[in-house]
Amino acid sequence: MEFVRVEKTDGIAKVILSRGKVNAINEFVIDELTACFKELAGDAQTRAVIISGQGKFFTYGFDIPEFLNYKKDEFLRYLTKFTDFYGDVFLFPKPVIAALNGHTMAGGCMIAIACDYRIMVSGKAKMSLNEINFGSSLFAGSVEIIKLWLGQKNAETAVYNGAMYTAEEAFQLGLIHQVCTEADLEANARGIAKQFAAKDGVAFRSIKHLLRKPLADEIKKREKDSLLEFVDIWYSENTWNNLQGKTIQS
Amino acid sequence: MEFVRVEKTDGIAKVILSRGKVNAINEFVIDELTACFKELAGDAQTRAVIISGQGKFFTYGFDIPEFLNYKKDEFLRYLTKFTDFYGDVFLFPKPVIAALNGHTMAGGCMIAIACDYRIMVSGKAKMSLNEINFGSSLFAGSVEIIKLWLGQKNAETAVYNGAMYTAEEAFQLGLIHQVCTEADLEANARGIAKQFAAKDGVAFRSIKHLLRKPLADEIKKREKDSLLEFVDIWYSENTWNNLQGKTIQS
Amino acid sequence: MEFVRVEKTDGIAKVILSRGKVNAINEFVIDELTACFKELAGDAQTRAVIISGQGKFFTYGFDIPEFLNYKKDEFLRYLTKFTDFYGDVFLFPKPVIAALNGHTMAGGCMIAIACDYRIMVSGKAKMSLNEINFGSSLFAGSVEIIKLWLGQKNAETAVYNGAMYTAEEAFQLGLIHQVCTEADLEANARGIAKQFAAKDGVAFRSIKHLLRKPLADEIKKREKDSLLEFVDIWYSENTWNNLQGKTIQS
Numbered sequence: 001m002e003f004v005r006v007e008k009t010d011g012i013a014k015v016i017l018s019r020g021k022v023n024a025i026n027e028f029v030i031d032e033l034t035a036c037f038k039e040l041a042g043d044a045q046t047r048a049v050i051i052s053g054q055g056k057f058f059t060y061g062f063d064i065p066e067f068l069n070y071k072k073d074e075f076l077r078y079l080t081k082f083t084d085f086y087g088d089v090f091l092f093p094k095p096v097i098a099a100l101n102g103h104t105m106a107g108g109c110m111i112a113i114a115c116d117y118r119i120m121v122s123g124k125a126k127m128s129l130n131e132i133n134f135g136s137s138l139f140a141g142s143v144e145i146i147k148l149w150l151g152q153k154n155a156e157t158a159v160y161n162g163a164m165y166t167a168e169e170a171f172q173l174g175l176i177h178q179v180c181t182e183a184d185l186e187a188n189a190r191g192i193a194k195q196f197a198a199k200d201g202v203a204f205r206s207i208k209h210l211l212r213k214p215l216a217d218e219i220k221k222r223e224k225d226s227l228l229e230f231v232d233i234w235y236s237e238n239t240w241n242n243l244q245g246k247t248i249q250s
Numbered sequence: 251m252e253f254v255r256v257e258k259t260d261g262i263a264k265v266i267l268s269r270g271k272v273n274a275i276n277e278f279v280i281d282e283l284t285a286c287f288k289e290l291a292g293d294a295q296t297r298a299v300i301i302s303g304q305g306k307f308f309t310y311g312f313d314i315p316e317f318l319n320y321k322k323d324e325f326l327r328y329l330t331k332f333t334d335f336y337g338d339v340f341l342f343p344k345p346v347i348a349a350l351n352g353h354t355m356a357g358g359c360m361i362a363i364a365c366d367y368r369i370m371v372s373g374k375a376k377m378s379l380n381e382i383n384f385g386s387s388l389f390a391g392s393v394e395i396i397k398l399w400l401g402q403k404n405a406e407t408a409v410y411n412g413a414m415y416t417a418e419e420a421f422q423l424g425l426i427h428q429v430c431t432e433a434d435l436e437a438n439a440r441g442i443a444k445q446f447a448a449k450d451g452v453a454f455r456s457i458k459h460l461l462r463k464p465l466a467d468e469i470k471k472r473e474k475d476s477l478l479e480f481v482d483i484w485y486s487e488n489t490w491n492n493l494q495g496k497t498i499q500s
Numbered sequence: 501m502e503f504v505r506v507e508k509t510d511g512i513a514k515v516i517l518s519r520g521k522v523n524a525i526n527e528f529v530i531d532e533l534t535a536c537f538k539e540l541a542g543d544a545q546t547r548a549v550i551i552s553g554q555g556k557f558f559t560y561g562f563d564i565p566e567f568l569n570y571k572k573d574e575f576l577r578y579l580t581k582f583t584d585f586y587g588d589v590f591l592f593p594k595p596v597i598a599a600l601n602g603h604t605m606a607g608g609c610m611i612a613i614a615c616d617y618r619i620m621v622s623g624k625a626k627m628s629l630n631e632i633n634f635g636s637s638l639f640a641g642s643v644e645i646i647k648l649w650l651g652q653k654n655a656e657t658a659v660y661n662g663a664m665y666t667a668e669e670a671f672q673l674g675l676i677h678q679v680c681t682e683a684d685l686e687a688n689a690r691g692i693a694k695q696f697a698a699k700d701g702v703a704f705r706s707i708k709h710l711l712r713k714p715l716a717d718e719i720k721k722r723e724k725d726s727l728l729e730f731v732d733i734w735y736s737e738n739t740w741n742n743l744q745g746k747t748i749q750s
Contacts, residue, residue, distance in 0.1 A: 202736065203635045211643055
């Protein structure tokens with residue numbers, strides 16, 4: 001794997017995104033993450049998973065400059081992989097803890113909110129579904145999952161404003177479970193992972209299924225249509241111009 | 251239009267209910283509102299809508315004395331129009347801000363909670379789904395939408411008690427987004443409308459659809475049956491006597 | 501009835517669980533409760549129901565030592581009766597107030613959360629869905645109903661940890677409606693029951709149906725499958741050993 005590192009210790013697998021300064025997500029990243037989580041699901045030694053980033057970013061979200069070279073059908077192929085992946089995380093049969101080391105934006109936020117527990121560093125890091133601010137829509141699954149944590153009212157505010165939340169604000173909203181210092185992130189994430197890992201794995205998987213499968217089934221019915229609409233808007237003149245602005249800037 | 255005024259300025263359309271002292275809703279009001287929102291949906295110049303009342307009332311709700319002259323099938327026809335209208339508002343393709351200038355009762359509350367943002371004046375004004383207190387039921391859609399904002403527990407309390415909430419209480423419960431003075435209502439509503447209007451309209455519509463369409467579809471499946479039950483209860487001896495009491499009182 | 505007493509006063513029926521020191525639930529208890537609630541549904545004099553326990557327990561939950569003598573198909577028969585019963589309570593056509601006089605554990609918690617209003621005594625009493633801690637799963641209905649009151653985030657925390665909540669904590673989470681002293685429980689529960697009883701009974705039933713029937717229908721689709729999985733896990737080697745440990749202990 002080129003962009004994803006895995007470290008296994010004491011029944012805990014730590015998955016680390018590492019691609020450039022901002023851990024921008026491209027198709028290779030999603031292919032590697034998908035393979036990695038598949039392996040971990042079947043690994044009898046792994047009882048809990050931590051996912052984290054490196055540097056100042058958990059991830060910036062999609063690698064927009066790279067996707068501007070994609071044709072519509074290629075981008076749809078990628079989006080299908082991406083949404084399948086966050087669906088895998090949402091129903092992953094073992095606990096998944098997101099150790100949010102830095103900015104957790106757009107597609108990165110979607111992955112984080114599919115996990116079972118989120119710890120985020122206080123300070124400059126922000127969490128956001130900011131798609132509306134460059135004229136982009138969202139996916140059915142991402143909207144349903146943000147509604148789970150924030151409730152309808154705050155979810156509407158979050159996605160209509162594209163608001164950037166500090167860890168403290170995200171905690172107040174119920175978007176994350178814990179705020180900590182950068183120095184404590186590793187130990188705290190590992191502590192939480194161990195608490196989850198100590199529970200009966202079969203009971204955990206069954207209960208998680210009861211908690212989340214009905215919504216996952218609803219999402220599946222509508223995710224594909226939402227991708228088609230997302231692609232249409234992405235390639236519309238207005239949004240395309242906004243996206244090119246983001247290329248030059250980055 | 252006789253009971254609905256529309257003022258358009260800077261891409262914002264303000265819709266003002268004006269029917270007597272309490273803005274009581276009858277079939278003409280709903281016909282006019284429906285036509286008005288249809289026009290605004292298609293008006294390329296309109297980027298956001300404000301809906302408000304006049305005097306001490308946003309609206310008192312249904313014009314009960316008038317409806318006591320309706321036969322069952324006529325009342326069902328009206329209720330279908332009414333619930334279709336709040337459904338139109340709930341999925342309106344542009345932002346709708348409710349500027350609640352006064353009491354927001356029963357059917358008026360149902361219209362308000364279908365909007366995207368609610369500002370309410372502090373003071374004597376109350377917000378309530380008080381139907382149970384005269385022995386009336388509610389509609390499937392109104393129950394689902396109040397649950398969206400209050401959650402199941404507070405929604406149950408609200409509709410079982412028919413509680414009258416001040417703006418401050420409504421804000422605490424998450425039923426409204428902002429409390430302001432009467433003097434600030436116009437400017438604040440316009441400020442919020444401009445914030446919404448500044449967002450990409452296509453992305454907004456798509457995201458709003460993701461946020462609300464699944465629930466609207468569920469409501470549609472059950473709304474008609476709920477109207478039939480509502481009508482049966484409305485014309486039952488007990489409730490009918492209560493309603494006539496309200497006639498004399500008003 | 502052997503384990504369930506009913507006292508009727510002023511239109512309020514009080515149902516009291518009384519089986520040993522911990523009011524452990526077995527098949528006879530559920531048969532009696534089911535018959536009792538059926539009678540109360542049809543009793544024109546009864547306008548509201550209070551359900552309570554005796555001593556230090558509302559109920560401990562299932563009588564595990566007794567169920568260890570059940571074969572799989574017998575246990576499935578019991579579970580079907582049990583989940584049917586909490587389903588009956590959830591949709592009971594009259595108000596049901598839970599007067600939680602003491603510990604409200606596992607299956608006992610499931611019955612409590614199906615009621616319309618919960619008052620719990622402060623002090624040592626705890627409320628918990630602690631099944632995961634002996635390697636047991638939950639039922640689809642119980643998970644959906646705990647999600648109703650706590651929201652997804654706190655519901656996940658509650659059932660993944662099997663956390664034991666004091667009345668104060670349960671109130672903070674929205675799991676109960678009121679905390680009171682042991683001395684006040686009877687009067688307060690009766691006061692709330694009277695408030696509910698004062699409302700129009702037909703309107704109450706109709707509104708309760710609007711508030712809860714759609715979820716009850718969803719639960720029904722999935723409850724049976726969840727019982728089958730629950731049974732498989734219950735009789736698995738790991739969980740069975742945990743359950744025998746609880747036998748010796750109790």
